[in-house]
Amino acid sequence: MFLDGRTPPGGAALGADLAIIGAGAAGITLARALAGRGLKIALIESGGLEWSEAAADLGAGSLGEQHYGDLAYVRLRQFGGTTGHWGGWCRELDAIDFEPRDFVPLSGWPIAKSDLAPFYPEAQSILQLGPARYDDFAAVAAEAKAEAPIAPGGDMEAVLFEFSPPTRMGEVYRAELEQSDVAVWLNTTVSDIRLSDDLTTVTGLVLSRDGAPPLAMAVRHVVAACGGLSNPQLLLNADSQVAGGIGNAHDQVGRCFAEHPIVETFAAILALGPATGAPFAFRDTSVGNRRYRPAFQPSAAARRAKGRLSTLVTINEPGPAFDPATGGFDRWDEARLGPQATGAAIAALSGAGPLRLHYRSAGFETRPNPDSRVTLTAARDRFGGRRIKLDWRLSDADLDDYLANLEDLGRAFAAAGTAVIRIDPEARARYRADTSWGHHHMGTTRMGDDPRVSVCDGDGRVHGMANLWIAGSSLFTTPGAANPTLTIVALALRLADRLKKAFAP
Amino acid sequence: MSGPTDRSWRVTRRTLGLSALAALGGTAAGTWPRWAFWRTAAGASLAALASLPQAAALRALGARIVGEGMDQGLEARLEAKLAPDGYDAAVARDRAAGRFVTVDGWRVPETAALAAVWLASAGQSR
Structure with a gap:
């Protein structure tokens, strides 16, 4: 079911068992994997079915000294996300990419390749490989x-x-999602995340849209699947109850930005x-x-x-x-x-x-560098969210x-x-x-066992939060050299598996 | 104002100057006294470079790299490479062993680089 956030159905209060923020490779994979299970799933996308300047503007930001693309255009804010102009390059990460290496500071994923290996075959299928x-x-x-x-x-x-052909996920899986029990909210931007009084549980999302006042959506679980630039932006902007943003107690959100x-x-x-x-x-x-x-x-x-x-x-x-x-x-x-x-x-x-x-x-591959990072600036988008600055360090x-x-x-x-x-x-x-780049935005909510140098645990759950999860390449502890889409999809499938357990009676 | 080619040339000269070629030839020069080459059949292999099918290409390459300091101990180094079984085998050994020098960014087998310098300056008294 597709909804336009600018003209939502009236009546009952909004609520979802699972809110997935971002309808790109990770978000669509998650929604498909969890559809049909009796869960009330909201897949929330700030763009529409087609690319628009208005949606792209929400991604605009500034750069540090290293040149990079215009942040409004280096990823696609639309249903299907950046798979809409993806080149189709696929390759698994190598086992060594997950390992701690003494010559790579901050290396060592909290999971091994063997933890992800069961999910790669289905990822291959999803990407038509x-x-x-x-x-x-x-x-x-x-x-x-x-x-x-x-x-x-x-x-x-x-x-x-x-x-991959390449798989344009917004086209290939549109009909399936349209006919599923997933509510796909288009033209809807999450502008705040509301927490319980003890600040450990997400209770709701604030949904902003053009031409109408914000909506509140109650949630049981939330997955941020907005990509390596917007995931940190979302967490850092969610500071209405937690100074510095959610998951940022150790000032790690947005750090270790990696590209290829x-x-x-x-x-x-x-x-x-x-x-x-x-x-x-x-x-x-x-x-x-x-x-x-x-x-x-x-x-x-x-x-x-x-x-x-x-x-x-x-x-x-x-x-x-x-x-x-x-x-x-x-x-x-x-x-x-x-x-x-x-x-x-x-x-x-x-x-x-x-x-x-x-x-x-x-x-x-590049070494994780905490000074290579995404931060917020004073400039604000039309929904009041602060825009980002990308300071990519080579x-x-x-x-x-x-x-x-x-x-x-x-x-x-x-x-x-x-x-x-x-x-x-x-x-x-x-x-x-x-130097050019691959439009691979990685590492900004990296997984790790130590909250002092990471944002999420090995399942992709934000440290210290009971029901806030991250999907996408912002999870990558180290970037490897392979293009990330296949691993993004495999990680999303692994997270879906984890969430099935979370929702199990 | 220097362009990319000028900068590249300086880098090449630094690479090939008194460091790389001297280093690669130093051992050979010390091990094989120069007089020995000219008194044995090995000396003939040096002269035979001029009749190689690649001689013209080597001269053209040598024109890019001949320069100050490049000829120090050149014959001795080259003879040490060629003595066992000639140019082609020496180049093959360099490739197999990964022994290269850099010419305008290209990785050239050491023997080819030495032969190029020698041929480019052939006729000069040494």
Whole structure:
């Protein structure tokens, strides 16, 4: 059932057994998982079925020194959330990503991958993926009749992403939710969270909407599933009874904001593959109706041995082509590839046929940094909520790990005779100016066993609160290097499982 | 005002200058007295570089990296690489062992870089 918050049905007082705030990947997953159980579920979305400037404006904010996208547009406030423009990249986090590592301060999720593993298969299905084959590179390559680009067993390993169609959850699951017993409240913004007198239990939500006064909704349980920017915004703004906001007794809400820095032009490779210039490593491949993209990352053993963060390197579509007859490339970008004379000499040295240059894209893991954070500003949105400031901090140490991983990959390619690598000598100088991002907002209500350095426990429940839960990538204790959507959905399924127990008679 | 290429070149020179190449060749130079190369068949492998199919490409590469301090002990280092079984095998060993130097950001097997410098400056008295 869909409701428009601007014209709600009159009559009975509003109430819900479970209020889910935010109808994105996490919120829709939760609602679907808990629908049909006799629970009164309200799925509350500040946007409508379509994107609107009015809804986007609620996400507007300011930035610190590090450049980033306009906060009004770096996620979608609409039914379906940011899956509406998601690229579809899927990969599970690795087991090591959950572990405490002495070379990563504040690392160590309160859950292991084995705790999440039972939920990944259903997450695959929800995102319209096949059975997980992320670490099955050799078999997939064989099925694609392609050669592995690096030798197995080394410091760098070849792995896979699988692409979701991508699943636009607002489209794919709209009809199902419309026909379910879930009440989907559109154009409705939660502007305050009301607590019991002892401040340990959420008793109600204040719902704001355009053109009408706020509504009060009584609740038994609440899940904030608004994403890594709006989850902390919601908690910090809910300060009508608790100074500093809910769950923020230790000033942790909004800290440890993590992104995946994306650096597409810091490195290039000259592919020495077949004359097609497109061996398996350097293009997507389809096996059956599944589409995979090869990626390269340091093995777990290498990460531990070298004290190294992870990196997932993928190879972009072919760039400049080298013609041995002319001894030059058909085009060139000196600012990003250095002098063409050197590139041409390197290509000529290979002694092979037509060669292609490719840029290499990579998202890399970063260390949790409490100073990288979301805070509130004095500016207010039209419902009176304070807007956020995102102060994303990039660390030279994280870049060093990325560059070291590239060096290792270059050695692996060279040893296999697959490619020659170029790493921009100016990478460090360019880091802050030329780094892009994955629109992955993580860590701002991180899970942990210690409330002094985390916001939620291993179930996603806000420390000190009986019935306030968080879903989404703001839970990530450390970000890993893989794109987060698959894990967001798996975590939401795990939370649904936990809530089923909470609601059990 | 320097552009990216100028900065890149400075980085390259720093990388290849008296540090990387000297370090990679130091052991070889110390182990293999220079006179020994010129009195053995190994010395011939150095001269044979000019007839390699890759010679032109190596010269072009060498033009990017030859410079001050680059020729110190060059022959000795190069001979140590080439002596066992020639250029191709030496490059393959470098690749397998991950021994590279950086030229304008490119990772070049040490042997190829040394050969490039030698060929680019061939004809000069050493």
